[in-house]
Amino acid sequence: MSTTAHRPLLGCIADDFTGATDLANMLVRGGMRTVQSIGIPSAEMAAGLDADAIVIALKSRTTPVAEAVEESLAALAWLKDRGCEQVFFKYCSTFDSTAAGNIGQVSEALLEKLGSDFTLACPAFPENGRTIFRGHLFVQDQLLSESGMQHHPLTPMTDANLVRVLQSQTQLKVGLLRYDSIAKGVEAVRGRIAQLRAEGVGMAVADALSDADLYTLGAACADLPLLTGGSGLALGLPENFRRAGKLRDSDAAKLPTINGGEVVLAGSASVATNGQVATWLEAARPALRIDPLALAAGKPVVEQALAFARDAGQTVLIYATSSPDEVKAVQRELGVERAGALVEQALGEIAKGLLAAGVRRFVVAGGETSGAVVQALGVQLLQIGAQIDPGVPATVSNSAQPLALALKSGNFGGPDFFAKALKQLAGGAQ
The missing domain is CATH 3.40.50.10840 (Putative sugar-binding, N-terminal domain)
Structure with a gap:
């Protein structure tokens, strides 16, 4: 910047x-x-x-x-x-x-x-x-x-x-x-x-x-x-x-290319995100589901997710996305606030671990999840780039080690959003 x-x-x-x-x-x-x-x-x-x-x-x-x-x-x-x-x-x-x-x-x-x-x-x-x-x-x-x-x-x-x-x-x-x-x-x-x-x-x-x-x-x-x-x-x-003559002419959407590993993290339980997870799974791409009950029981979920991403040999999806009925069942057992906080904290810790492992491009689904991830990554400012899908642009952080991020509201994006976002963050679309 x-x-x-x-x-x-x-x-x-x-x-x-x-x-x-x-x-x-x-x-x-x-x-x-x-x-x-x-x-x-x-x-x-x-x-x-x-x-x-x-x-x-x-x-x-x-x-x-x-x-x-x-x-x-x-x-x-x-x-x-x-x-x-x-x-x-x-x-x-x-x-x-x-x-x-x-x-x-x-x-x-x-x-x-x-x-x-x-x-x-x-x-x-x-x-x-x-x-x-x-x-x-x-x-x-x-x-x-x-x-x-x-x-x-x-x-x-x-x-x-x-x-x-x-x-x-x-x-x-x-x-x-x-x-x-x-x-x-x-x-x-x-x-x-x-x-x-x-x-x-x-x-x-x-x-x-x-x-x-x-x-x-x-x-x-x-x-x-x-x-x-x-x-x-x-x-x-x-x-x-x-x-009013106050706006400068510029290429407002231009972003630098960010090299490094990539991942998709999904915490939203929305209809759109459920569809995007399903599309990823139907394409037989590697994915690991985070279980809030396992988190509550103190199981090493974060460590397992990091090992899964390391050993996959390709881009992975790590998700807590589930159906509304499944969400309600977990909330009944853990409480609404605790269930959400456990997932957000875990995905934030996973993001931090992946950053240490060389991941530099993050696609994140869900408003609360995005907040947890950017906080875990230490991101404070984002330069906004071109649109991926309506309501969701590519962004680049101003960190000492710049990161490319697509932060998606749960209900936004088409079924193939994850693949489109990865391609654009890698510089494949502007």
Whole structure:
């Protein structure tokens, strides 16, 4: 990365690691040179940052509300100190955090600290099948609450009515920016926002059925100090800065080639990741499953996994991915938090052991798993490269020994994602 500092234009706060990467991917696609920080960067790291956008990845999606608010406000203060002109709070395209409501309460706190009275909430990501119609969130052609995603083991989401969900999480009045206003264009959206503000609305859920809607929303909200949503809402933001003459022309997605061994680590229990593991197994590629009950019993699971990877003679998949029923059975025996923590810690230790053995390219599936792995690897900053699949870019760390990583949200990526990601991290696709 360059050692010449450049004042960033857009400052972003993401509530988990892969969500941050997803957002950074979207900004790079729009031509913004983007750096992702794992937590709030130190003063030493900040001194050499050269980027149009900075994305700070927190782990606030599932933490207690007070902690999530405190961390988010600290990230905001850091971004404002760096001169960021607009702030984006990124959360999952399924709008899930905790029952207590991290999304609403964090958004409210950020809005207050920025001295603003209005923001949008729009988790839509049409490219991955997430759309919003009359305030209801759809996954493909099904309401979120009927899509199969409502049973997330950590953050279940059983109500597709986002206005109702958000209103339960904030003291601000929540309104709806409907599709018919958005269809009329940028000026119509600005007019409707003015009406909502006059009605005392502090947050408005925005419908979005297509990328065109997201571009319209982005252009209409260029002057809002704060925007909140999924990565899709960021589609139109780079062009706002380009129109204002503030965005430099550059090859935003260019990354150096990283040589060394490679591995796939999967901890997510999502439908998409289950399919990706199945595709790997069907191709008869070497894989080892991590058993949380064996971890709880104190068996040498990490050592066995490292030996398996060493002896395989080719790229391996090490995974804890299992069906929802299997996950529930383990959670009943170990408890939800302990079951998740055991798997994350083990995969982090495996990653650290593989790094010592010469592995330099890591494909990681699952938000919590990605957080554990980057922490174990000592990664603090990531330069964001070209997209592998929607929502998932290639990245390179700024470590003394640079690493290539693909950090995937559990529900993202096609069935062949692992093979595609390995190829791109090796420099086979740009």
